[in-house]
Amino acid sequence: MSSFQEKVVKKIKEFGLTSWSIDNRTAIYIVAILISLFGYIRFTTLPKEQFPDVVVPTISVTTVYVGNSPKDIENLVTRPIEKQLKGISGAKVNKISSTSQTDYSLIVVEFDTDVKSEVAKRKVKDAVDKATKDLPNDLTSEPDVQEFSLSEIPILFVNISGDFDPVKLKEYADKIQDKVEELPSITRAEIVGAPEREIQINVDPYRMTAAKVSFMDIENAIVRENMDITGGQVEVGNMKRTLRVKGQFKQAADMSTIVVRSSARGASVYLRDVADIRDTVKQY
Structure with a gap:
């Protein structure tokens, strides 16, 4: 070369x-x-999120049934609904997962990405409707079908229990909710399965007749007394203060002294004279 x-x-x-x-x-x-x-x-x-949204057709089914253990929720609510969801046709289901907590059932159905969200939600709704006949008749709330977002996944469950009456436990739950929502990384905290306070006024028709009191008299008296009234403003030095007369009831005993009716001779009929007042929780 x-x-x-x-x-x-x-x-x-x-x-x-x-x-x-x-x-x-x-x-x-x-x-x-x-x-x-x-x-x-x-x-x-570059925008960054701790829990970024992933576009996957996902539908959730939530059911509240107060007064039941996780095992009862699993057997009475979760399984009957899951049975119908597994029979969905016409749309590919990739995964069905469920969580059974005290008083609460959550089922998440994940569809193939080719399925539109509207179609997925309709399919799940139809399946839940078919399962209704197998569910308890006294559910606290009917199964709620919603389009599911990964950002809505609860990252922590806190169960509150103790040797307290239900109303007191609800007060503790409210305080914990306020503290949790103060955290900068928390979007929302919800209370599920908590008893709802209810003040019952059980009127006695015979005592009402004797006192010449009607149901309208009782209703008007309660509405009239159970309110906060603004009394205007007063000047204190260089500042103005707003006066407010607080009249909303905080406990059942406060309602016993409501004047339901006054006679021309000055005699007054109190709510306690015609009704029994109880501070209790709402029964479902």
Whole structure:
């Protein structure tokens, strides 16, 4: 092989870009720095979420049945609904998962990405309707079918129990809810299965007749007394203070002294004279 041919072969084997990079190291350093700087800027400005939304057709079924253990919720509520959900046709279901807590059932149905959310929700709603006949008749609330977002997944369940009356436990739950919602990373905290306070006024028709009191008299008296009234403003030095007369009832005993009716001779009929007042919880 001649010397000319050897030079041609050597030139062909030589990688031009590598040689240029070696000969122009300063330019390569500048390009590398610019690329790194651009990547850093893009990384720092890229939106980031701790729990990013993932677009997957997902439907949730939530049911509240107060007064039942997780095992009872599983057998009475979750399984009958799951049975119908597994029979969904016309839309590909990738996964069905469920959680049975005290007083609460959550079922999550994940469809294939090709299924539209509206179709998925309708399919789940139809399946839940079929399962209604197998569910208890005294459910606290009917199964609620909603389009599910991963950002709505509860990240923590807190069960509150103790040797207290239900109303007191609800007060503790309210305080915990307020504290949790103060945390900057928490969007919302919900109380599920808590008893709802109810003040019952059980009127006695015979005592009402004897006192010449009607149901309308009782209703009007309660509405009239159970309110806060603004009394205007007063000046205190260089400041103005708003006066408010607080009249809303906080306990059942406060209602016993409501004047239901006054006679022309000055005699008054109190609510306690015609009704028994109880501070209790709402029965479902």
